[in-house]
Amino acid sequence: MNYTKAASSQAFNNRKLLFRQLFEKGFLHLHLLLIDPVDKTVDRDLSLVRELGLKLVYAINTHVHADHVTGTGLIKTKVPSVKSIIAKAGKSKADLHVEAGDQIHFGDLFLEVRATPGHTPGCVTYVTGDGPDQPQPRMAFTGDALLIRGCGRTDFQGGSAHQLYQSVHSQIFSLPRETFIYPAHDYRGFTVSTVGEEMQYNPRLTKDEETFKSIMENLNLPYPKMIDIAVPLNLVCGLQDLSVTPADASSN
Numbered sequence: 001m002n003y004t005k006a007a008s009s010q011a012f013n014n015r016k017l018l019f020r021q022l023f024e025k026g027f028l029h030l031h032l033l034l035i036d037p038v039d040k041t042v043d044r045d046l047s048l049v050r051e052l053g054l055k056l057v058y059a060i061n062t063h064v065h066a067d068h069v070t071g072t073g074l075i076k077t078k079v080p081s082v083k084s085i086i087a088k089a090g091k092s093k094a095d096l097h098v099e100a101g102d103q104i105h106f107g108d109l110f111l112e113v114r115a116t117p118g119h120t121p122g123c124v125t126y127v128t129g130d131g132p133d134q135p136q137p138r139m140a141f142t143g144d145a146l147l148i149r150g151c152g153r154t155d156f157q158g159g160s161a162h163q164l165y166q167s168v169h170s171q172i173f174s175l176p177r178e179t180f181i182y183p184a185h186d187y188r189g190f191t192v193s194t195v196g197e198e199m200q201y202n203p204r205l206t207k208d209e210e211t212f213k214s215i216m217e218n219l220n221l222p223y224p225k226m227i228d229i230a231v232p233l234n235l236v237c238g239l240q241d242l243s244v245t246p247a248d249a250s251s252n
């Protein structure tokens, strides 16, 4: 993304980075310009992008969502130059398919891709770059892998409590403790945490793996209301007729 016009007056902890959280209705779906956009709020989000004089380059998903339809396809119909991004392992359509270790460059900054499967097999966490010119503390956009004092459920979409436990411990808890955590959801009104906070207080992921698995097996959550609509649509970027490259045919 090109933040040059707005960056000087809108900076968040680094003059090169403009950061916003956009709230979607009651359950606080969080996204960055633009990580995990929602179809229903595309017009609002694009208005903000226009107002701030930004050039939107990427619309990024952390995974194939089950509770809402992604806005990435709709964004591309309104701003055709935008490229959609999702992990190759998600087996969903997008313009670019990323995997662990890839970097997504925007302006002078970049996001690093970390594979954090377990909620779904294709879940990734996007982490701001490491280096003197990158924002400090780092910021991790964890999708539904790590939530604030919680984590994504593992009882559908190929979920695995074992994988999720390993993902969070190896890929997220290995980041500096001051790293900010921005998840895709919070059901209690929180917006941000840190790696250190979650390592100390997360009621699921501070436990040993066997206890974690037992917690996850006994969540007894109802299925998301939109799962049967959202998952098939999200496999095609939120739009049935979008002509983008299938995951298995592209090499990003």
Ligand SMILES: N[C@@H](CCC(=O)N[C@@H](CSS)C(=O)NCC(=O)O)C(=O)O
Binding pocket: 065, 066, 067, 144, 150, 151, 152, 153, 154, 185, 219, 221, 222, 223, 224, 225, 226
């Ligand atoms: N009631 C909501 C769905 C709630 C839900 O299942 N959330 C998911 C993330 S969206 S796939 C989850 O992993 N929750 C974990 C938890 O501990 O709550 C709806 O109907 O949309």
Ligand SMILES: [Fe+2]
Binding pocket: 063, 064, 065, 066, 067, 119, 144, 152
């Ligand atoms: Fe999810």
